[in-house]
Amino acid sequence: MKNLLVIQSGGPTAVINSSLAGVIKGGFDNGEKVGKIFGGLFGIEGVTEEKIVSLEKFREEGMLDLLRQTPSSYLGSCRKKLPKLEEDREFYERIFEVFKKYDIGYFFCIGGNDSMDTVDKMSRYAELVGSDVRVIGIPKTIDNDLALTDHTPGYGSSAKFVANSMRQLKKDTEVYGMPSVIVLEAMGRNAGWLTAAAALANDESTRAADIVCLPEVDFEMDAFLARVERVSREQETVMIAVSEGIHDKNGTYVMEGVSGVPKENDRFGHAALGGVGQLVRNCISNGLGLKVRSIELSTLQRCWASGASLCDVNEAFEAGYAGVGYGCEGMTGVVPGFRRVSDKPYKIEIIPYDVKQIANVEKKIPTEMIAEDGFGVTDKFLKYAMPLIEGEPQLKYKNGQLQFAPKVW
Amino acid sequence: MKNLLVIQSGGPTAVINSSLAGVIKGGFDNGEKVGKIFGGLFGIEGVTEEKIVSLEKFREEGMLDLLRQTPSSYLGSCRKKLPKLEEDREFYERIFEVFKKYDIGYFFCIGGNDSMDTVDKMSRYAELVGSDVRVIGIPKTIDNDLALTDHTPGYGSSAKFVANSMRQLKKDTEVYGMPSVIVLEAMGRNAGWLTAAAALANDESTRAADIVCLPEVDFEMDAFLARVERVSREQETVMIAVSEGIHDKNGTYVMEGVSGVPKENDRFGHAALGGVGQLVRNCISNGLGLKVRSIELSTLQRCWASGASLCDVNEAFEAGYAGVGYGCEGMTGVVPGFRRVSDKPYKIEIIPYDVKQIANVEKKIPTEMIAEDGFGVTDKFLKYAMPLIEGEPQLKYKNGQLQFAPKVW
Secondary structure, eight states: OEEEEEEEOSSOOSSHHHHHHHHHHHHHHTTTTEEEEEEETTHHHHHHTTOEEEOGGGGSTTHHHHHHTOOSOTTOOOOOOOOOTTTOHHHHHHHHHHHHHTTEEEEEEEEOHHHHHHHHHHHHHHHHTTOOOEEEEEEOOTTOOOSSSSSOTTHHHHHHHHHHHHHHHHHHHTTTOSOEEEEEEEOOSSOOHHHHGGGGGOOSSOOOOSEEEOTTSOOOHHHHHHHHHHHHHHOSEEEEEEETTOBOTTSOBHHHHHHOOOOOBOTTSOBOOOOHHHHHHHHHHHHHOOOEEEEEOTTHHHHOGGGOOHHHHHHHHHHHHHHHHHHHTTOOSEEEEEEEEEETTEEEEEEEEEGGGTTTOOOOOOGGGBOTTSSSBOHHHHHHHGGGGOOOOOOOEETTEEOOOOOOO | OEEEEEEEOSSOOSSHHHHHHHHHHHHHHTTTTEEEEEEETTHHHHHHTTOEEEOGGGGSTTHHHHHHTOOSOTTOOOOOOOOOTTTOHHHHHHHHHHHHHTTEEEEEEEEOHHHHHHHHHHHHHHHHTTOOOEEEEEEOOTTOOOSSSSSOTTHHHHHHHHHHHHHHHHHHHTTTOSOEEEEEEEOOSSOOHHHHGGGGGOOSSOOOOSEEEOTTSOOOHHHHHHHHHHHHHHOSEEEEEEETTOBOTTSOBHHHHHHOOOOOBOTTSOBOOOOHHHHHHHHHHHHHOOOEEEEEOTTHHHHOGGGOOHHHHHHHHHHHHHHHHHHHTTOOSEEEEEEEEETTTTEEEEEEEEGGGTTTOOOOOOGGGBOTTSSSBOHHHHHHHGGGGOOOOOOOEETTEEOOOOOOO
16 A cells, blocks of 8 residues: 655646546545545645655545536646756755655656656656556646547636637627727647637637747748738638747747847746737738737636636646556556547547656648648648637635635645 | 617627617518618628618528527627718718618617717718618617616626626636735726626625726725725725726826826727736736736626526627517607616616717716715616626526528629
């Protein structure tokens, strides 16, 4: 009988705590193999500082339900890139010392691309030193850019927020019966999955996304403006979604290339973006003389649990739960991922993937899901993404406000 | 037996169509006095152009339910300021000609401050020429700045979006355990009701609004920065809500005074604001060296029907419904408003107010609802506003997307 430790890592999502709830429930349900359930605060950095808390309070009635609907990382997070094994062995020794102290036999890291690198390195270190700690990654990212898995928990809820924003903004935009343009800026540096979700807003009665600009397609301002102009001649409102990461054919982000703003970097070395919607807005306004409003969804798109996708909430939970099962079966260095069995009815199965094949790989939108002219998506994308935003969870509100799980430490 | 004509005017809200549904239902239910139900497209301007459509299709099962949950102005809107009676009598003659042609006996305008001016002028014209057309205003505004009525339909849902945004952003902001500041910019030029709603996000377990800057209080950047600095010394995250309309003691909008951007005006002569959040963000970042993110809710805050307040949706409907009752009783130049009977349990009654006392009057937050230091609200405000965001409507979704009433013309 060994104890379980779970951390959360990278950027938050609306359902990362549903995966946490799945891990905790998995621990409770595997009582013959799993002893106490611990959480590590602020990711792997918190583990080195022994910021370990008991999660036993989640045995209380209703607590896991509240956790499932609490947005963002309940345990806190960090963005630490782990050192290479050969460069800083002490770092790993320190972590495994903490594991020993708390008698940890199962370690779970809920995170995205960079966090899977953490899982990869730690499982390799465990193998190297002959430790029997099971190291398992639980996938999450609003970007949907993890390799192998059909899609990633976190994506569906953010995609739903983007799509429903487009739909409701469309209604807002058309009221005066005057020509106007909306530019909605969505997150996603290199993979345009979230921006593409804007196209889900279209249905028989509402055309809420006219132009979608993905980072998978080289952006040319002239071609873009020509397209906007063409659409604006055909209809009163033009609804545009742009990815924060659109770039020209040399790979220069539109934001960097045009504005000359100093290039800030986040701690992983990714260029810090944002504001491209405003820039595109100005180009349309100056170039075409149209009335344009730009809207940046900003961090709301990753924390809007009050509009989460039920499919996403449930799958996030199941992924966490399945991960504990893998650990109990003795697996390590694996990640529960989704294999799609059918589109209609939508059906997936959860299977273990090798973390080595996921860490540090970015999955972009494949060509067959992108419209030939580069300004939209194909039916193949819609068929793929639509089930992921399906369903509305029953949420607990009090005084009109979404309720969160209380801190248990 | 006379026909009914309804228009929508001014800026859209999440529940203005619920009021429209109330008017339509009121018309259906008063079949002994009301004949056909017509809608005028694009406000009063559309009436002069005879853009009149039949709304009889709303007799079909489920149609009014869809209308209740459709954000923004279903019939379209305009921002026309009506000429004075003595200046352009022809304008009014034209409208009453259209009324005659469609045998209109009941005219409803769903709108805010400026729209109540329309109702006032039209009812005075009707009196002047001895017309028996009943002219009735149905209140709506996210700004909550209408006089006499306890509050205004539209406010509760926008307030709920602001409060729930603050709450979820708070969760997002605290994940890294590092000092950071959020500046959320809310709408409301002269009245800070919507910005004040950020304070509703606070409860026993979550402190989601630390500083609230209202246009009712003269803004001084130095005092503000000192306050931010003080809070940032006491806690890791600082959550700030600012109104787009904050101004210095001379009445100069912070946005105008500091940035020197050219002063655009909308068609009512209000200065076009926006972007003050970004400006405040820069001042905090440069002045205090803190990590700050600014978020502008923009038009999402007035069209987010997928997170509407049930109280607001219902009251908006009831106001529309009551208005038709007033018309059938022979009243004109009136507006159904809310009189609060008790806070706990929350209870209101709907009574007719004289539109003359509402038109062109702006109700600001009274002093007793504003914290003495000017950076927050009092319990009196919380007690007032909390019931207004209460309850979550059962909404119809399809494929993960909020469904809208289809166009019937």
